Amino acid sequence: MKYLDEYHDPDLAARLLDEIRDIVTQPWSLMEVCGGQTHTIIRNGIDQLLPDAVRMIHGPGCPVCVTPLEMIDRALAIAARPDVIFCSFGDMLRVPGSERDLFAVRSQGGDVRVVYSPLDAVQIARDNPDRQVVFFGIGFETTAPANAMTVHLARREGLRNFSMLVSHVLVPPAITALMESPTRQVQGFLAAGHVCAVMGMREYAPLVERYRVPIVVTGFEPLDVLDGIRRTLVQLEEGRAELDNAYPRAVSMDGNIPAQAMVRDVFTTVDRAWRGIGLIPDSGWALSERYADFDAERRFDVSTIRTQESAVCRGGEVLQGLITPLECPAFGSVCTPRGPLGAPMVSSEGACAAYYAFRRLDAPAGAGHGGGP
């Protein structure tokens, strides 16, 4: 694929890795914010290739990991209703709620369908006028314009049997929360490239200033991620803290203006309780009053659901980089990808799932140090 395959070139990757090894003189902890970037790192073995001094903390940029537990439970309640066709991105089907996941709901009779795009859910609504079709609108700012346009189109078409369960989360408040934490570990950030393609880079300048931390907007292919890491390390080694763009082919300072206008119209900013992290003020988007009639939360009256997070899961501390999965007592015993207690074990980007795959390779005595798990 053009403009994709070129960023997998092994010779160029070797050059970037060599450069990284040459410039690093002391230990650094970096965080890649986006789950897609974590996926690239694990999938290509980048964390194994980096020098031991560079620690990648896998950030909370994975909607699977951080979608609030109450929202998952609401989704499960709606999906279980016989009159509903519940449509979702594939990522969410295995996420455990307080008691079960969407797969289990399907097994018990719920009509749960995986779609690629929210527009597919709208088509299902058109094709099934006698059923209520609900779309699980999760994701970060990257996905919000798609969900916003979908609600906008449904309203324009007068599609009365369609509604959306919205649970968007925002990156800048998460970075703020991480940097405000007294136990913070992160010294440099790889910002999420496609979030910035939509929202632009301006929101990150104040974070660089306030926390004196380098933020490098980074793409998703192996060379992009390596270059993002390299640029961040160069800044750290030189004692600089600046906003940098390592993904200029997709990201500009202003971002996508029409997309920003649509999300401002369709969504409103709310507080969100990030699973495993806790409440972060003004860190989420919900449907605005103007679009309240398409809000599945109101249509199906599920706001009073009570949640029960596993008392054992320490996924929140993992998400913040405070512990590695190996330090969690439940890791690999009661909590495995087969029976996850928390979200970071479910998602292939989740730190716990990534560590679980690799622990089978390490000798028991050698696990958990250096650049790899």
Added chain:
Amino acid sequence: MCLGVPGRVEAVWDAGGTRMATVDFGGIRKEVCLAYVPEVEIGDYTIVHVGFAITRLDVESAQQSLRLFAEIGALDDEFATDVLEHQRPDDDRPGPSR
């Protein structure tokens, strides 16, 4: 959260007031909404996330990034060659090792 892949716009049409396109990803064709990238035309590349084009891919910028990667370490290679040849005259293997 950002699985977005670049594809080439092959055809553009209007669907009830919304601009749509057929985008080709290396042989796979998908219907994509272009509402957010009014400047994108047939032949352009765009990054698509869950059925929506979110940005026009800057081709010049893409090529420049690749050129920069190729230049990384190039100067170091030259320097290292001189250093190694000077330090190990009895090594019959020229050039730096990777």
Added chain:
Amino acid sequence: MSGEPLDIEGWTCPAPLRDSPTVLLGHGAGGRLTAELVEHLFVPALGGDATALADAAVVDVDGVRIAMTTDSFVVRPRWFPGGNIGALAVNGTVNDLAMVGAVPLYLTAGFIVEEGLETEELGRLSAALGAAAREAQVQVVAGDTKVVDRGHGDGVYITTTGVGLVPAGVDIGPTRAQPGDAVLVSGPIGVHGVAVLSVREGLEFGTEIRSDCQPVSSLVADLRTAGIDVHVLRDPTRGGVAAALNEIAGSSRVGVEVVERAIPVPDEVRAACGFLGLDPLVVANEGKLLAFVPEHQADEAVAVLQANPRGAGAARIGRVVAEHPGVVVARTGIGGTRVVDLPLGEQLPRIC
């Protein structure tokens, strides 16, 4: 988050299925969940060695080694680019027999038809099944038909039994992989899975990809004729190459190392997996085989496969090692290392 010491003993439970009171779709996906269902529910009831399950059983009847297999076909949609459930039923069964080195001979075909299915479609499926049987050089010798109430059957399900003969001297099975063996694949992977996804509701996309549904028994015969000492054969169907390699690594108690750049993946499969967020290694195949052969015969075996039109694109993709028994490791495109795990259940497109 609790800071108290954890009583892990109180959490352990001998039955890993206790948290799944109903059967999940993932239990049929050919990955970890399926393995659990087989190991903890079926095998205890039916008997057998859970660690040595092969594609077909080889039984001795008065000195003659007969291979037997059973299979069920539930694919949706019933018609997909390059194939249909009828052809799939024949080739899937024939290939299971071939994977234990047997010459496939006879098939049975049972149809469970949903009330309301167009008779004309049933006719077309049967014709396709018959044509596939002739092409695979097997005979359908027995059948059965049942009709279930409307709403209870997905159109039609097909179940088969296959019977073949294992030639003397052939000993192929999942426990026979040895350190030093070469791992071969008979052609490009991920084709069938992508073809089916391309017409599945909610994910449809335009593609020229057609399923690779075909019998591979002639490839197995060619290897035998050439005198290749094949240790293991496996057709990587549900769960893809990843599931197949993990199962063999587990059964033989060996490690497997593959080189990603050596694994043939068609550009369109790569592109489809790219925009859906799938790993080609976990996508289903229906006309491919993996072969574990001694290192000194690897090049010859690849040439033998490539000489057969059904083995176009065959390649060596890795090797068997003594280290990390039961674990499959891949050298990634940029020279890193990753563990290729047994897929959990359904393969899901992701946005992340």
